[in-house]
Amino acid sequence: MRTETYSMPGAQPLTEAYIHRTDSRIDSLYGYYAGAEKDWERRLERLDRSGAVRASAAEAADVLRIYNEKAGASPETFSNISAIAEGAPVVVGGQQAGLWTGPLLVIHKAVSIIGAANSAAEQLGRPVVPVFWVAGEDHDWDEANHAYVVTAEQELRKLAAARPEGSRTSVSRTAIATGTWEQLLSELEQALPHSEFKPALLEELSGMAQKANSLSDMFAMILSRLFGEQGLVLIDADDENVRRLEAPMFRSMIERNDELERAYTSSAEEIKRLGYTLQADVTPGSANLFLFRTENGNERTLLHKRNGMYQDRKGQFELSAGQLLQIADEQPLLLSNNVLTRPIMQDYLFPVLATVLGPGEIAYWALTGEAFRVMGMEMPIIVPRMSYTLVEGTIAKNMDKYELSFEDVMTRFEERKAGWLKEQDGLSIEQRFDEARASFEELYKPLLTLAASIQPGLSKLGDTNLQKIVEQINYMGSKTVDAFNKQFEAATRQFDRIQLALKPLGKPQERVLNMASYWNRYQTAWVGKLLEAPYSRTGGHQIVYL
Known part of the structure; x- marks a missing residue:
């Protein structure tokens, strides 16, 4: 197997400073460093002492079993879920669900999560479980609904699913009709060049489509198929069983919302003082939580605080803190995190040893360190995602x-x-x-x-x-x-x-092309090449020759 290391230019100065340790002033924003072996031991010790502040490991495992069974999980995955039930730490990372998994960087993130978990397990001498967080609660349809493939005519073709009529709800709650799946599969069949693996690929995707109610369902089934042997555990952030587990943390986030807001604002001011640009909005008065409004067809609405009430941006509806707390207790399925509260919720559900993040994510996670402390928690180790370029023989x-x-x-x-x-x-x-x-x-x-x-x-x-x-x-x-x-x-x-x-x-390549082009030509052997490529806890780019 032939690989080469390439230094891909970084677009996020704060991320580059973290990865290469060029600015010691930012150490306080992150705490741990992925490249320091002792930090992995320190983080594990912290997790062993803080189990009482997290959701029940046994209950989390029960939820994971139900979800992963629907996704077609492997025996290795179920074994890893059992390890979670017994308190095993996890390495977690995630991405919004995209059509046929979206761009290749999604696959790269899964490979990086597995690589980080294996590396940590080897060092610590304990099972460490790779977990992929399907960000199904996101509602940006235009980001999730398409895939680019290379046609037989050597042209780039965009395949896309039109958003079904109705309100802007989460991707996981946006139902895909059988006819839409059939149309998408037909377009994929027409676009992909003929190959010996094409019929089997289309047959597999067709079988998944018969069980998939949403892009998130299909996304999970494909990841389960590609990484089942590695025991990758999947979780959909918008799964109703997950929401029930999250209820106590939603209550805490509401009760301490003003403290959280001040924490995000303080971190934002510190990042700007250090000369870096913010990579996520820190909006005055934002609750950093969404509400699914049932009267609006489950439209996902960001909550803002005004005059002691929680409102939508235009002030067309409002709830008191007491009403919102009641929703957290009795109807947690109506609540949803944003990019700033999701890291905290993730750490509440699992003993997160480390989280695998892309360049933009590393930059905006710098906003969350103080918020973790407000909740009596601690930011996990930040592991930069590996990136790859696949180079075919021709x-x-x-x-x-x-x-x-x-x-x-x-x-x-x-x-x-x-x-x-x-x-x-x-x-x-x-x-x-x-x-x-x-x-x-x-x-x-x-x-x-x-x-x-x-x-x-x-x-x-x-x-x-x-x-x-x-x-x-x-x-x-x-x-x-x-x-x-x-x-x-x-x-x-x-x-x-x-x-x-x-x-x-x-x-x-990773930001545009979809994995279907490679599955069509190499079956799943290309995934094996990525898993075999050199791995680094501090990220990097590998050129992988197929």
């Missing part, structure tokens, strides 16, 4: 053919492509047209001076005339270059295929 072969490095593709692809085409130009077309244009201007400008000396008004006309003739020379030169380059259409297609495979839409 892509690698063409990169070698045109002497393109991975760095070339990621940072200067168009320049290298244009340079290669220019190198093929033995006729020096561009140079000869440049020389002809310069010669023409040299011969013609004295004539313009002569014309202007006879009649000054001819000067402007002469300049316009010169410009038009130069434009025609340039136009002819451009058409000649295009005609020459057509001789290399096959090479151009190979260049474009490289870019499509590794940097589609000008973005890293």
